[in-house]
Every structure is written in C-alpha cells, then in structure tokens.
Amino acid sequence: MERNLRWQNIFFGKTKEEKNQRKAQELPSSPCSGLVSLLFPRAFFKEECLLSKSMATPPRFEVELEVDDDEFSKLIRWTNSPRVVVDNDSCSDATVIRVDCVNKHGILLQVVQVLTDLNLFIRKAYITSDGSWFMDVFYVTDRDGRKVLDKEVISYIKKSLESDDLFFPKLRNSVGITPSNKHTLIELAGSDRPGLLSEICAVLANQSCHVAKAELWTHNSRVAAVLHVTDESTKGAIEDPQRLSMIKERVCNVLRGDNDPRAARMIVSMGLTHPERRLHQMMFDDRDYERVVAKEVAQDESRPKVTVTNCLEREYTVVILRSRDRPKLLFDTVCTLTDMQYVVYHGTVSSDEDEAYQEYYIRNADGLPVSEEVEQRHLIQCLEAAIERRSSEGLALELREDGKFSLPEITRVFRENGLTIRRAEISREGAQVADNFYVSETSGSPVDPDKIDLIRRQLGLTNLTAKQNTLQPSNPPEVVSTVSLFFANLFRVSFQSFRLIRSYS
Numbered sequence: 001m002e003r004n005l006r007w008q009n010i011f012f013g014k015t016k017e018e019k020n021q022r023k024a025q026e027l028p029s030s031p032c033s034g035l036v037s038l039l040f041p042r043a044f045f046k047e048e049c050l051l052s053k054s055m056a057t058p059p060r061f062e063v064e065l066e067v068d069d070d071e072f073s074k075l076i077r078w079t080n081s082p083r084v085v086v087d088n089d090s091c092s093d094a095t096v097i098r099v100d101c102v103n104k105h106g107i108l109l110q111v112v113q114v115l116t117d118l119n120l121f122i123r124k125a126y127i128t129s130d131g132s133w134f135m136d137v138f139y140v141t142d143r144d145g146r147k148v149l150d151k152e153v154i155s156y157i158k159k160s161l162e163s164d165d166l167f168f169p170k171l172r173n174s175v176g177i178t179p180s181n182k183h184t185l186i187e188l189a190g191s192d193r194p195g196l197l198s199e200i201c202a203v204l205a206n207q208s209c210h211v212a213k214a215e216l217w218t219h220n221s222r223v224a225a226v227l228h229v230t231d232e233s234t235k236g237a238i239e240d241p242q243r244l245s246m247i248k249e250r251v252c253n254v255l256r257g258d259n260d261p262r263a264a265r266m267i268v269s270m271g272l273t274h275p276e277r278r279l280h281q282m283m284f285d286d287r288d289y290e291r292v293v294a295k296e297v298a299q300d301e302s303r304p305k306v307t308v309t310n311c312l313e314r315e316y317t318v319v320i321l322r323s324r325d326r327p328k329l330l331f332d333t334v335c336t337l338t339d340m341q342y343v344v345y346h347g348t349v350s351s352d353e354d355e356a357y358q359e360y361y362i363r364n365a366d367g368l369p370v371s372e373e374v375e376q377r378h379l380i381q382c383l384e385a386a387i388e389r390r391s392s393e394g395l396a397l398e399l400r401e402d403g404k405f406s407l408p409e410i411t412r413v414f415r416e417n418g419l420t421i422r423r424a425e426i427s428r429e430g431a432q433v434a435d436n437f438y439v440s441e442t443s444g445s446p447v448d449p450d451k452i453d454l455i456r457r458q459l460g461l462t463n464l465t466a467k468q469n470t471l472q473p474s475n476p477p478e479v480v481s482t483v484s485l486f487f488a489n490l491f492r493v494s495f496q497s498f499r500l501i502r503s504y505s
Helices: 002-012 016-026 033-039 041-056 071-079 107-117 151-161 196-206 241-256 275-285 329-339 373-390 407-416 449-459 483-502
Strands: 083-087 095-102 121-128 133-141 184-191 209-219 222-231 265-269 305-311 316-324 342-352 355-364 395-400 419-427 434-441 464-467
Touching: 083 151, 095 107, 107 121, 107 133, 107 151, 107 329, 184 241, 184 275, 196 209, 196 222, 196 241, 196 407, 196 419, 209 275, 209 373, 222 275, 241 265, 275 329, 275 373, 305 373, 316 329, 316 373, 329 342, 329 355, 329 373, 407 419, 407 434, 407 449, 449 464
Parallel strands: none
Antiparallel strands: 083 095, 095 133, 121 133, 121 342, 184 222, 184 265, 209 222, 209 419, 305 316, 316 355, 342 355, 395 434, 395 464, 419 434
C-alpha cells in the first residue's frame, strides 16, 4: 500500500518541482555514479530529458506494483528503446556488437544468451552497467573463428536485442522461447550412474514416448536432464494426466536406483524453458557444487581458478576467473551470477589462445558487496561448478542423419560395451538426427578406439564419428592479484565503451 501511494504521488503530485525532487530521491545511486555520468553523458542526459518531459505531462494509468517492472520503469524503457550496432569494420578478426539500453537486472544474461544460442563465440567483452544505463561491447566470431557476415543472422541479433521481449518477457523464460503444445517437457535430476540414460530412454519408449530433443549433464555424481518428448501415435504433446503420472512414477524409480536414499526429482510441463539455464538451476538446486570430497580431485590443477576479494574503496566485490576457453563459457558464469542474485556492474572478458580470463565487479542485489568469507567460498564453489558442468571429460561422438536406430538401442549398446555417457545433446525431430554424446569408460579411463569401431559394426552405423573433445580442461596459469587490476580494468572498460559510443552517437 505504501509503495502504491508513493508511486501515485510521483505521477500525480501537486507541482512539477515536487515530482522532480521526489523522482531524484528514487533514482538508483552508486559510488561510481559520478564517474559514469562523466564518461557516459549521453545516457544520463537522455534520462534527465525523459524525466523532465514525463513530469510535465504525467501519464494517467494505474501503477502495477512489481518491484522491477512498475509502470514508470516500463515508461523509461519504452521511451529509451535499446540500440544495437553490429560492426564488421572496426575490428579485423571479429564482429563488434554494441548494446546500449536502460539497465535492468538480468539483462546481461539475456544479451549473452541471444548470442550464444546462435553458436557465436564471444572472444572479448567490456561490460558497463553502473547507474541506470547498460552499455556493453562484445567481440564475436562463429565457431570457425570468422566474422558474422550472414545478413539473416545480423538481422536476427538486432531484432532480438531491440525487442520489447528482452525487457518484458510474457509466458516465457528466455528470449525466443514460447509455450508449445508440440512437446511435453520433462526435467529430471538425481544420482548419476553408468547406463542411466539408456534406462530412462527404455522406460520412455515402453510408454510410447519419443524423445525429440534432450540435453543431459553430469557433474560430481549428479545428473540433470531436460527432455522434450512426444506421443509416438499423435506426434504431439502428452496431455493425459494418468499417463503422465505413470511416466513420472516409472522414471523416478529408475532415477532413484536401489541404494540412493536421496529423492529423485521429475517435473512435467507443457511449456518450454531455456534448457541450458534450467540445467544450471537444477544442478545448483541439487547442490552439485558440494559433491567433490576426494583429495586428489580437490587439488586437481586442471580445475578452473576463481578468486573473490573485496575492493573496499569502491564497495565492489572483485571476481576473477581463469580456465580453458570454450564456447558458452561466458553464458555459464553470467547465468550463475544472475541466478545467485548478484549484479555485475563492470566486467572484462578476454581469451588468449586457449585461456579464458573473466573479471567482474559485483554486488548483491541489495547493493552490498560479498563481505562474509562463507559467502565468498560459496560463490567460488558455484562458479567452479558452473564452468565444470559443460567441460565434459571423455570422447565426443557425433551421430548425424541416421534415423535407422532408436535412441534406446544406441544408448543400450554404449552401456553393454562399458561406456558411460557424461553429457549428451540429442535432437531427433522428424527424420533429422543430430546427436552428440560425450562418453568415457565406466572406470573413467579413456575410450579405446577399437571399441568405437566395434560399436559401429554392431549397430551398422556409418555416421557415428569420434571427434576430439575441445571442452576437456587443461592447466590454467596462476591467478594474479585482483586488487592491483581493479582501477586499470575499470578505466579501460569505461573509456573503451565511451569511445565506441561516441562513434555512433
């Protein structure tokens, strides 16, 4: 009630001066707001002009009381539409994407998600979202290291990032994801063991379910999977509640196993979610970051290096990550920070050969730094786990354009030959097959190439290709001191963004 009256007073106050004074008190503040207003006058000038205009003729509409999406915030965003520039001229070896818009918690993740969903590799990025404005610069290439020159892809990037759905998603969990009646979504989480995916596929096939798409991750003896299934007879979503209840009961029995006292979890819905973000959330909820207890694993030098320190002068927490570079690494770390309710105010991302370096200046959503040592250790554990979940160990097997054999049969042959699936990306819509499996011996040792030849002969598969796994971890260099880099990177990010914004203002 108090919040409702407060916002009504802002819109319907007695004088223009009272409104402007009241709004000045409501605007977010920051220790670096003076610096940002000096370096980025365009953003603050736009907002100041907007406030003057809106207060002169206040709009007459009801104020909805959502903390982050009240009607005044919507007005600010609608009158300050995002501006996206895709530049292939200023950099010789990458496409430069500049995003300039009103700041909102989670928008960094949404922008990164749009780029990574297009399988673009973010080679370098400068992040600045202090105050009320979001101004980020991304240097991207395709998977082959080439610039993004496809006009359809460029148009999609601009359309997605300039869309209102980026700020006001309705009935969707991510940009471009809408509810569908073509698939039934099944989310699974439980203890991992050899042959688990084969058993799940067999249960679903026994219930006349076809797996159209699936993504499975394993980490620290835990497993999470997102499956899109259809009815084999109708080719549509499964809607019968009794049948869904039976599927859930049988799949949970498989997930639970014989000796697992922990509860297996399965969720069924008719909508769609962003699978990779959901996998991170499911793994986090399952506390997979706490599962590593073996001494030799804890001291493994190939693991990502994460440090968390406080810069007391600026009231930021500085997070530095070093690991082997790979696709979607930035998405994994930003997703974890966002879902843990941390706000990234500044950041620098770069990759040098095979090494990735990420540096963030963050605070809690309440504006306070991460001051407690226990919370810092928890943050380090969660970021390490986020990086490791997709860094699958094992041999990468790729199956393309061969719908001759069903998924239960292929996974059964893997299991019978002593292979365990560490990670899987499955797509079997229509006659098109695009499956990727990351497998290892049950003992954890590398896969014998002769065993892959044996599997090919058993299944008669000519399109099963063994590929080098580029996501296996390597030994990263030691992490340097974080505080010494704070001011250098802060000003480097700010002036770089300022130069780029001036070029198209």
